[in-house]
Amino acid sequence: MRAGVFAVLVLSCLFAGTGLVKAQEREGTAGQPAPADKVDQEEMRHLIREGLQLLKSGQPRQAIDNDFDKIIAAYEAAYKHGKVQVYSIANPAEALAYMAMAAKDGKHAVALDDTWAYALYFKGYALVEVGDLAGGEAVLQQAQAMAPFNPQIMMERANIHKLRKEWPQAMELYQEAAGFASGFARPGLEADMEAKANHGIAYIDSETGKLDEAEAIYKKCLEKNPQDGYAKNELQYIAEQRAKQARPGR
Amino acid sequence: MPVIDLAPDPLLADALQEGLAALRGGNARLALDGYFNKIIAAYQARYRDIRERLYCARTQAEASRYLQEAAGRQQSVRIVEAGLVQAYAYRAYELMVLNDMSGAVESLERARDLSPGNADILSRLAVLYKARQKVPQALETYQAAVLAASELSPPDRRWEELHDAYHGLGGMFLAMGRLDEAAATYQQCLAALPDDDDANEELAYIRQRQRAQGH
Numbered sequence: 144m145r146a147g148v149f150a151v152l153v154l155s156c157l158f159a160g161t162g163l164v165k166a167q168e169r170e171g172t173a174g175q176p177a178p179a180d181k182v183d184q185e186e187m188r189h190l191i192r193e194g195l196q197l198l199k200s201g202q203p204r205q206a207i208d209n210d211f212d213k214i215i216a217a218y219e220a221a222y223k224h225g226k227v228q229v230y231s232i233a234n235p236a237e238a239l240a241y242m243a244m245a246a247k248d249g250k251h252a253v254a255l256d257d258t259w260a261y262a263l264y265f266k267g268y269a270l271v272e273v274g275d276l277a278g279g280e281a282v283l284q285q286a287q288a289m290a291p292f293n294p295q296i297m298m299e300r301a302n303i304h305k306l307r308k309e310w311p312q313a314m315e316l317y318q319e320a321a322g323f324a325s326g327f328a329r330p331g332l333e334a335d336m337e338a339k340a341n342h343g344i345a346y347i348d349s350e351t352g353k354l355d356e357a358e359a360i361y362k363k364c365l366e367k368n369p370q371d372g373y374a375k376n377e378l379q380y381i382a383e384q385r386a387k388q389a390r391p392g393r
Numbered sequence: 394m395p396v397i398d399l400a401p402d403p404l405l406a407d408a409l410q411e412g413l414a415a416l417r418g419g420n421a422r423l424a425l426d427g428y429f430n431k432i433i434a435a436y437q438a439r440y441r442d443i444r445e446r447l448y449c450a451r452t453q454a455e456a457s458r459y460l461q462e463a464a465g466r467q468q469s470v471r472i473v474e475a476g477l478v479q480a481y482a483y484r485a486y487e488l489m490v491l492n493d494m495s496g497a498v499e500s501l502e503r504a505r506d507l508s509p510g511n512a513d514i515l516s517r518l519a520v521l522y523k524a525r526q527k528v529p530q531a532l533e534t535y536q537a538a539v540l541a542a543s544e545l546s547p548p549d550r551r552w553e554e555l556h557d558a559y560h561g562l563g564g565m566f567l568a569m570g571r572l573d574e575a576a577a578t579y580q581q582c583l584a585a586l587p588d589d590d591d592a593n594e595e596l597a598y599i600r601q602r603q604r605a606q607g608h
Binding site: 185186188189192193196197199200201202203204205272273274 | 420421482485486489490492516517520521524557560561564591594595597598601
């Protein structure tokens with residue numbers, strides 16, 4: 144059976160590697176001291192872990208109210224009056240890229256660890272879980288603004304378009320995520336993110352009648368990871384679709 | 394009929410997967426009425442004529458435990474596959490999405506009655522008790538989840554279910570300000586799951602709170 148496996152895989156991706164990047168705050172331009180202790184980092188990370196447990200236990204509303212909103216509020220209060228562009232990074236390569244972007248634009252910027260971006264990301268995910276696609280989309284866009292190259296956030300945004308059957312928008316985001324997976328995914332999750340982005344691309348291909356293209360992608364996924372259960376399942380689905388199409392007098 | 398028969402019903406197993414596909418980001422009402430309520434009704438019809446005490450088990454080990462405990466009570470039992478319990482769990486999730494907490498609790502309590510040794514069900518139920526401020530029930534259910542995960546969870550689920558149970562219990566103690574018990578819980582967690590980075594982080598968090606309290 145098809146999309147059930149996909150739903151399970153989305154959850155497993157969500158919870159993979161919850162050890163958050165413990166990057167120090169970094170200043171973006173010379174002469175700007177990094178603000179220290181603006182939020183209680185340990186408390187924020189505790190809230191993220193607690194929120195994730197609630198999400199896993201089927202409590203998305205509780206996760207938002209008890210945890211993710213508290214984190215977001217704390218960081219917003221700490222940084223709202225600052226004139227710096229705040230980034231929230233899961234990968235050290237992001238810090239380099241974003242600081243370079245800020246320097247090019249003549250902006251002051253700071254790179255925090257990924258807690259804030261992931262609080263937004265998980266809130267967005269939770270809103271989608273309770274059927275609030277528009278709310279989820281808005282929050283995920285905020286998360287992406289803090290982490291423009293984060294492929295995990297891109298894929299959750301793609302998922303919303305997928306749920307709405309907005310195939311071109313979903314495809315664009317999955318392709319973008321595939322491009323950023325190797326350089327900007329959370330360390331250790333590069334292969335996982337790349338696989339999931341390719342799953343998304345292939346899914347849209349198969350939904351839009353491009354079975355050959357989808358099959359080719361899934362086969363490449365299996366070459367890289369013979370244990371890729373999602374790809375195996377989808378290849379079976381493609382075979383079933385072809386069999387239906389081939390049946391005379393259908 | 395055999396006392397233990399864990400063979401899944403293929404039609405209902407497929408229906409559960411379809412319901413799962415409808416679950417995420419879709420219409421919760423549709424998932425409930427179109428899938429999970431119907432699946433539950435189908436299972437209930439299937440088991441309608443069973444007169445013995447009915448249990449659902451994921452593994453032979455779990456089934457054997459129910460059989461053993463029933464023998465101690467001199468009670469006749471029938472033990473079947475866990476599809477009905479899974480359907481109750483998904484139903485509870487959709488009811489929670491629809492803000493029907495009472496319905497969600499009832500669904501999971503039925504699941505617990507059928508599978509008292511299912512750590513996943515116990516942890517999910519404990520979360521709802523905690524959300525409804527039913528502290529003694531939440532604590533008892535999390536403690537049961539820790540034991541069930543240790544002894545009865547399927548091998549491929551054991552790490553995750555132990556993690557969830559220990560973190561749920563530790564989180565309860567933290568929320569109640571019982572920092573020493575919280576720390577002890579996470580230390581037990583690490584003894585069982587030495588690679589649990591989250592438990593290490595929670596212990597660091599507890600030490601910080603204890604320092605702030607002047608411990």
